[in-house]
Amino acid sequence: MADIPDALLIGILIVLIIASAFFSGSETGMVAINRYRLRHLARHGHRGARRVEKLLSRTDRLLGVILIGNNFVNNYAATIAALLALAWFGNTGAAVAPIVFTIIMLIFAEVTPKTFAARKPESVAYPASLLLKPLLVLFAPLVWAVSGLSNGLLRLLGVREQPTGTDDLSPEELRTVVNEAGGLIPKRHQKMLLNILDLEKVTVEDIMIPRSEIIGIDIDADLNDILNLMRTSQHTRLPVYRSDPNNIIGILHLRKVSRLLMRPEVNKAELLQFSVEPYFVPEGTPLHKQLINFQNARRRQGVVVDEYGDVLGLITLEDILEEIVGEFTTDLAASSQDILLQEDGSYMVDGTAHLREINRSLHWSLPTDGPKTLNGLILEHLQNIPESSTSLRIEDYLIEVMQVKDNMVKTARLRRREANGH
Incomplete structure (x- = not known):
């Protein structure tokens, strides 16, 4: 060198x-x-x-x-x-x-x-x-x-070689990737992707129409009342039951019976012939699985039942799609406001309003891991049926019961506590 x-x-x-x-x-x-x-x-x-x-x-x-x-x-x-x-x-x-x-x-x-x-x-x-x-x-x-x-x-040292392909993202990691995508993904598309990932966390009970609000045809009722309901209904599919919504025997598609309604005489037997067998959905079914089940069964509506076979409510394909893309229905009945803003900044909320809908509309975070409705949340917290003017606090939210009827809270005033405690 x-x-x-x-x-x-x-x-x-x-x-x-x-x-x-x-x-x-x-x-x-x-x-x-x-x-x-x-x-x-x-x-x-x-x-x-x-x-x-x-x-x-x-x-x-x-x-x-x-x-x-x-x-x-x-x-x-x-x-x-x-x-x-x-x-x-x-x-x-x-x-x-x-x-x-x-x-x-x-x-x-x-x-x-x-x-x-x-x-x-x-x-x-x-x-x-x-x-x-x-x-x-x-x-x-x-x-x-x-x-x-x-x-x-x-x-x-106890470290084993990992097979190829083990770097797949978990749902939570994928959610982080979508959140951090920034301008690469439009905000609306970003929200839709996150909603799709959230489908596995939401079950059919979270978005179903409860049994008390089901609009259907009581086949045991007067025929004129049935025909009037069918002519004025804003829904295209109506459950058919005997005496009680817990006894649903079929689903009637009104478009299939539109010509039948124009005839001067119609009987109940003809209506039952046009109805199809109800499609039952077990409670606790995650929305992402139910979406696939609807596709496989080629159905758009299901009857949610509990472990004893009792009807809990109705779930539709439209309800699941709205969880992904947001509200898009033009149904006047569905667009009725359950949440009304008051002059003092509080909100007057119907007791049957779903907590998920309240959270989504007001950007709040009321607990949703228990009861699904505002009435259920209040009753669970108080452990009894309250009287009017009863006030309570749940996390950062102040709730005043305004109206109680038929053993349930019909209306309540809600307000979010500010950071200064007021």
Whole structure:
């Protein structure tokens, strides 16, 4: 080495520092690259993405060749730096050289390339794969030996190799990705995606029409009353029951009997012939499963029943879709306001209003893990049927019972406590 000109040694040292920067940046770029964008580009024929995806399929081998190359050039560069320092400054230079060389390597071969690669991983990973791929073939025996020893040591420590594809996102992680998408996804589409993810947390009881509010045909009622209900109904499908909504015997599609209603004489037997067998839905069914069940059964309406077979309410396909896209119904009955803003800033709310609907309309967070309606929430909290003017506080919400009828809260005034406690 003493016969080698200093200029050549300096040139070799600069090349080695550049090579070290390449390996350091490649490592960070490969690790930091967005795997999901990478898969998308690879499926659409991006050559660089395909190369990187193939290299990342065996991360242990990729890191092996990068670290082998990085350690080799770093050690070789340190040796040359020590020789130059010894030749120029003697023993003093040999003592100072490690400090100076470490600073140079940190700046030019570690921090700068890794920071750049972390900010622009694709700009580093795609071109780097052109060189890493042949290096992986060239150093295959050495990489295989190093990877084997490393994996064996990990197994001794109780760390098992993970199969490919275990980096799938959980629903909560996917929700975080959607929330942080920013301008990449329009706000409305972002909200719809989050609503779809939330379907598994919501059951049919949360959005069903309760049995007390079911509008249906009592086949035992007077025929004229039945026909009048059918002519004035704003719903296209009506449940048919005998005496009590708990005894539903069919679902009648009014469009199918429109011609029948124009005849001067109609009998109940003809109405029953046009009705179809009811489709029953067990309570506790998550909305994402019920959406698929509706599709498989080719039905748009179901009767929610409990474990004893008693009717709890009605669930429709429209109700589930509105959980995703928001309210879109033009039904005048459905658009009746259960939540009325008062002059003092409070809200007058119907006791049968669903807590989810109140939260969604007012951007509140009333507890929904128990009762589904405001009446149920108040009764559970008080453990008895209150009298009018009874006031209570549930979390950050002040509630005043305004009207009680038939053992249930008909109307209540709600107000959210401000941060100052008022």
